[in-house]
Amino acid sequence: MSESNKPSLEVCLSPALLHLYDVKNSIVVIIDVLRATSTICTALYNGAARVIPVASVEECVNIGKAIGGITAGERDGRIAEGLVHGNSPFEYPREFIENQTLVLTTTNGTKMLHMAKDAIQIVTGSFPNISAVCDYLISQGQNVILGCAAWKDRVNLEDTLFAGAVVSRISANFDINCDSAIAAEALYNTAKGDIYSFMKQASHYKRLANFGLEKDIEYCLTPDGANVLPLFKNGELIAG
Template identity: 40%
Template structure:
């Protein structure tokens, strides 16, 4: 069982996903929002590339629609891309479906469908992802959503945290400098993840959006340790 890390979906043509587990990571905020949706009792999540597709699914299936561009809620949808919009007591979501399109995360997912299995990973559901990968006994590619094709620190750190969970179970990261880098960065960050990310570009963007609560929520480890967003061939369901 080996683990590699793709720093951006733009680099996916360099990887062969066939036979592998793809772990899609967009810590701030798509995969954290998706895990929250399934924890809150939503029955399915449809990740799509464009806002228009998201809105169309809302009309066709009666889905709740969630979308952002550059972190700001897109026009014509119900909510943006904050986990807290799915936790609000006055906004019942249990039993509903969600259509979501984001700047980076849903693009990463849609470009990774050649994998044998595909799940969404975040710090808030780290244990569920690690347990699934261990049970699969396949090579793993962590697909970091990044930011508009560029490297981002938080998604890479999630790859390092996942590697740490699996190393005692025979995981090999010796052939991937990307995985080694992620693991070593995580060793520096693990004692205080929010503090380590304090200087990151992602936090600056979230502060500009007045979304510091999202930052603190998304850097909690194992808030939902049993929630696994799993691709079933057409949508994400709770695995």
């Protein structure tokens, strides 16, 4: 707690910076807007029993076989070789995913989840579940780190924008003494009139648009389409 008796709110813009933050005394929100954390909340919202995030494709295949789960994931924005399903939220409608276990590996998001393992609690956030995330963070009264998965450790626009959107919504409840939180909120305030158009200059927008995934991008930038809170417990994500 800070001197103001409010918990602190900080933004970590890349996994490469996470070691600089007090993870053990914070709730960490893992943010990988395009597309891991958008897909996770969508799958859980549509009735998935759980999502198991794993680091490698090999691990994904092995666990999927062992438990009869759906194996999915991407590398560099495309379905990873050896997996049947990718990282598009549109691949996980209720009629497909309900009561199923999704085993998921992604380029950036799953790595960040495992890095934050010592946190008080880990949740995942993206625009489709922004209200659930904000309500939870306010209700807990704990220090918060908004952890951007970024792109191969490089800061990215979409995760920073989401962090800024969260800061904008909940800052009155927290003590903010963090330049990256201030910067993220300023970026969000610049973009909020039309986030989709603003995102067209982003590297990952261009990467995914090259694969014809504009619909995915639009969904991942739209608030509250899958308003559920994924909680990370015992190596798996469940709907809170």
